Amino acid sequence: MSKVFASLGMSLDGFIAGPGARPGNPLGDGGTRIHEWVYDVETWRARQNVEGGRAEQDDDVVRENFDRSGAYVMGRRMFAEGEVGWPDPPPFRAPVFVLTHTPREPWVRQGGTTFAFVTDGIHSALDQARKAAAGKDVQISGGAETVRQFIEAGLLDELQIHLAPLVLGAGVRLFDGVSPALGLEPARVVASPRVTHLTYLLTAPRA
Amino acid sequence: MSKVFASLGMSLDGFIAGPGARPGNPLGDGGTRIHEWVYDVETWRARQNVEGGRAEQDDDVVRENFDRSGAYVMGRRMFAEGEVGWPDPPPFRAPVFVLTHTPREPWVRQGGTTFAFVTDGIHSALDQARKAAAGKDVQISGGAETVRQFIEAGLLDELQIHLAPLVLGAGVRLFDGVSPALGLEPARVVASPRVTHLTYLLTAPRA
Numbered sequence: 001m002s003k004v005f006a007s008l009g010m011s012l013d014g015f016i017a018g019p020g021a022r023p024g025n026p027l028g029d030g031g032t033r034i035h036e037w038v039y040d041v042e043t044w045r046a047r048q049n050v051e052g053g054r055a056e057q058d059d060d061v062v063r064e065n066f067d068r069s070g071a072y073v074m075g076r077r078m079f080a081e082g083e084v085g086w087p088d089p090p091p092f093r094a095p096v097f098v099l100t101h102t103p104r105e106p107w108v109r110q111g112g113t114t115f116a117f118v119t120d121g122i123h124s125a126l127d128q129a130r131k132a133a134a135g136k137d138v139q140i141s142g143g144a145e146t147v148r149q150f151i152e153a154g155l156l157d158e159l160q161i162h163l164a165p166l167v168l169g170a171g172v173r174l175f176d177g178v179s180p181a182l183g184l185e186p187a188r189v190v191a192s193p194r195v196t197h198l199t200y201l202l203t204a205p206r207a
Numbered sequence: 208m209s210k211v212f213a214s215l216g217m218s219l220d221g222f223i224a225g226p227g228a229r230p231g232n233p234l235g236d237g238g239t240r241i242h243e244w245v246y247d248v249e250t251w252r253a254r255q256n257v258e259g260g261r262a263e264q265d266d267d268v269v270r271e272n273f274d275r276s277g278a279y280v281m282g283r284r285m286f287a288e289g290e291v292g293w294p295d296p297p298p299f300r301a302p303v304f305v306l307t308h309t310p311r312e313p314w315v316r317q318g319g320t321t322f323a324f325v326t327d328g329i330h331s332a333l334d335q336a337r338k339a340a341a342g343k344d345v346q347i348s349g350g351a352e353t354v355r356q357f358i359e360a361g362l363l364d365e366l367q368i369h370l371a372p373l374v375l376g377a378g379v380r381l382f383d384g385v386s387p388a389l390g391l392e393p394a395r396v397v398a399s400p401r402v403t404h405l406t407y408l409l410t411a412p413r414a
Binding site: 012013014030161163165166167168169173174175178179180182184185186188189191192193194195196198200 | 399403
């Protein structure tokens with residue numbers, strides 16, 4: 001059975017974006033610090049159509065995540081940001097299902113990425129993504145609100161946190177509003193000098 | 208040169224105690240969940256004068272920390288809680304310097320633990336602890352406010368976080384009020400099925 005997973009960068013004090021996150025500045029003030037480790041990683045750069053970069057542990061983690069993802073589910077706001085920012089071909093190279101309230105024809109882009117727009121909720125988006133993934137895993141791309149919806153609905157199997165060694169002090173917290181009953185089981189840790197990659201399996205809620 | 212370090216349990220959403228922390232309930236509601244991994248660890252139990260328990264990775268981490276600590280510095284509130292709760296002999300088996308505003312004669316207990324009361328601030332407490340440690344490291348025991356004071360004064364060399372796989376939702380946050388300029392360098396990760404032990408070196412603040 002294919003898995004449903006999310007992969008998010010987080011500061012040591014729990015933020016996935018800085019303060020003042022808004023259209024045009026989706027990571028908020030200082031929020032790019034959370035992702036600094038990835039920008040010079042080889043696989044990440046290749047997916048941005050840029051050569052070179054670091055290999056090693058961080059690259060392994062990024063490559064594994066791209067390789068295992070047969071389809072993506074994405075929130076409307078994240079799509080709106082990426083729509084104007086992603087290069088051509090975009091980094092996904094697989095079907096992407098965008099949660100929205102506004103019907104729109106699929107948008108076929110180069111390199112295997114097709115954006116399909118889903119107006120009937122997360123269960124429908126996940127069903128469509130699972131079929132499109134054809135046995136591979138489904139990645140919930142974000143943003144945080146979308147990932148939280150999948151957690152709350154019990155639809156997420158695995159949560160990957162790339163824990164950045166920094167304090168952000170303010171911004172958007174990943175776990176705001178998530179129930180303390182959430183069951184998390186440490187499954188894997190990959191450590192590098194720049195970031196700690198933590199993988200948790202989501203289990204039945206604690207009684 | 209001996210190091211100054213702190214070792215704290217933290218939930219994945221950044222809490223070191225639950226809501227409602229107060230005298231008699233220092234970890235707050237649900238806060239003991241953060242430390243669940245340690246209560247059945249062999250070295251921890253031995254220091255509580257109880258036999259048996261788990262060995263393995265978690266035990267190695269606990270034993271290392273006790274072994275390297277030649278002296279401790281502790282906040283007034285943590286001492287007040289422990290004063291009535293620690294067994295005899297208490298777990299430290301080394302000199303403990305308690306930050307307080309109320310002068311008091313040293314309190315000599317069994318097994319090598321002496322509580323000395325320091326009324327002239329953290330620099331003085333650290334100087335005394337360094338001397339008493341005689342080349343071993345100094346552990347800042349807590350609570351969070353005391354650890355933050357040492358971080359802010361640039362006196363902490365190393366921060367160890369035992370990251371518990373759970374969401375607490377509310378309570379006392381370790382990094383509340385800590386400057387985003389704090390420099391942290393991942394130094395070591397020890398993973399177990401119950402908790403992830405993260406060690407950071409504190410470096411010069413970011414410009």
